[in-house]
Amino acid sequence: MNNINDELLNKYLDDDLSREENDLVKISIENSSEVKKRYETLLKVHEHLNSIEKESPSIDFTKLVMKKLNAKSVIARQQKYFLLFVLFMLCFIILCFVGYAFYQVISSMQPIQSSEIVTNYSKNLGDYFSNFFGQKNLTIFGSVLSFIMLISGYFLYDYQKHSKKTFSH
Amino acid sequence: MMMKNLTDVEIIESVKKGNQADYAVLIDRYKNKAFTMLKRMLKNDFDAEEVLMDCFLKAYNNLSTFKFESKFSTWFYRIVYNSALTKLSSAKRKIENEMSSVDDLHFLQSSYNADDLVKEDLSLLVKKIVNELPLKNAAVITMFYLEEMRTEEIADILQISVSNVKVILYRSRNLLREIIEKRNLFQEVI
Numbered sequence: 001m002n003n004i005n006d007e008l009l010n011k012y013l014d015d016d017l018s019r020e021e022n023d024l025v026k027i028s029i030e031n032s033s034e035v036k037k038r039y040e041t042l043l044k045v046h047e048h049l050n051s052i053e054k055e056s057p058s059i060d061f062t063k064l065v066m067k068k069l070n071a072k073s074v075i076a077r078q079q080k081y082f083l084l085f086v087l088f089m090l091c092f093i094i095l096c097f098v099g100y101a102f103y104q105v106i107s108s109m110q111p112i113q114s115s116e117i118v119t120n121y122s123k124n125l126g127d128y129f130s131n132f133f134g135q136k137n138l139t140i141f142g143s144v145l146s147f148i149m150l151i152s153g154y155f156l157y158d159y160q161k162h163s164k165k166t167f168s169h
Numbered sequence: 170m171m172m173k174n175l176t177d178v179e180i181i182e183s184v185k186k187g188n189q190a191d192y193a194v195l196i197d198r199y200k201n202k203a204f205t206m207l208k209r210m211l212k213n214d215f216d217a218e219e220v221l222m223d224c225f226l227k228a229y230n231n232l233s234t235f236k237f238e239s240k241f242s243t244w245f246y247r248i249v250y251n252s253a254l255t256k257l258s259s260a261k262r263k264i265e266n267e268m269s270s271v272d273d274l275h276f277l278q279s280s281y282n283a284d285d286l287v288k289e290d291l292s293l294l295v296k297k298i299v300n301e302l303p304l305k306n307a308a309v310i311t312m313f314y315l316e317e318m319r320t321e322e323i324a325d326i327l328q329i330s331v332s333n334v335k336v337i338l339y340r341s342r343n344l345l346r347e348i349i350e351k352r353n354l355f356q357e358v359i
Contacts, residue, residue, distance in 0.1 A: 006346075010339040038346070041353075045345040048295040049314045054205045057218045062196045065225045069189060072226075 004028045004035050009042055075160055082156050086149070093145070100129050177241040184232060196225055199242070202315050203249050209300055209307035210253045220256050224249050239325070242316065246326045250308055257304065291349070298345060306341045309334055 004025055011017045012025040028035045058064075103126030175183075175194070183191045200221065207217035228245055235244055289297070299310055308327065312318045320338070324331045 006343050007339055010342060041346045041349050042342060044349060045342050048292060049310060051292070052296055052299060052314065054201045054315055055208055056201045057204045057221060061200055061218065062193050065196055065222055066193050068226060069192065069229055073189065
């Protein structure tokens with residue numbers, strides 16, 4: 001009966017034994033007071049472990065997690081809008097340059113009579129862009145744009161840093 | 170009311186569709202069990218709550234990578250267990266953790282004298298010892314009894330073999346059995 005070790009008793013408790021082993025342990029428990037005592041104590045441990053209640057975090061835990069998740073979504077949304085704004089600005093600048101280049105090509109060609117009105121319009125528009133992107137204006141325009149980009153980038157970074165700090169406390 | 174009856178998979182699908190608020194149902198479903206496990210592993214309420222919050226945020230951010238190949242609970246408890254390990258990775262705690270290794274649980278038995286054992290209520294004594302178990306033992310006991318997980322599932326979470334899980338479980342139970350036997354003996358003597 002002494003060959004009924006703790007491992008076998010534990011497996012018996014978990015119903016993790018073969019039929020033969022199960023019968024052997026069952027007989028041992030019935031016939032040996034020592035094995036019976038060990039098994040009963042183990043069963044008591046099992047019952048106590050089963051009855052231990054779970055513990056809870058603070059009452060507003062779920063609210064706090066959801067608040068953090070919302071804050072993260074707001075930051076992500078702002079980042080998305082900022083990137084879209086930068087992309088829009090880049091597209092606008094590229095379009096302006098393409099338009100200017102297109103005007104230069106058209107103005108170098110001989111106008112056909114039927115498209116004279118269109119050519120005049122494009123010429124006027126071209127002149128406007130030509131003045132706007134003239135050497136002096138282009139420098140000012142580029143500087144202002146870079147300045148705006150830098151400032152907006154800084155404020156976005158600063159705001160996000162502040163938001164993260166607020167919600168980590 | 171209706172949300173609470175939904176399965177984890179249904180809630181996750183709803184969250185993935187953009188219903189962020191539904192994630193609160195999952196938080197309510199797992200917060201107490203995960204908190205109990207973390208508290209037993211970290212031995213500290215404050216750390217347990219902080220790590221649990223990180224776990225829920227991590228799980229939410231990685232929900233898109235969750236492919237329903239395993240149960241959400243298995244996936245989530247793996248995050249919880251690994252986060253607890255990361256928290257404990259500071260040098261001092263690592264040493265403490267190594268000192269109270271899985272193989273040597275007898276330091277716990279010797280920390281209770283006859284007076285403590287006899288005076289203490291048995292349920293409270295068991296609870297006290299469980300709260301003092303080393304990291305892996307605490308995790309296994311919590312998942313086995315509180316989560317009613319199978320040993321295969323626990324092995325999957327802890328990334329160890331099923332036989333190792335059983336060894337940890339049996340050793341923890343045997344330690345408690347020996348302490349109770351010791352208590353009974355002292356009670357008989359008194």
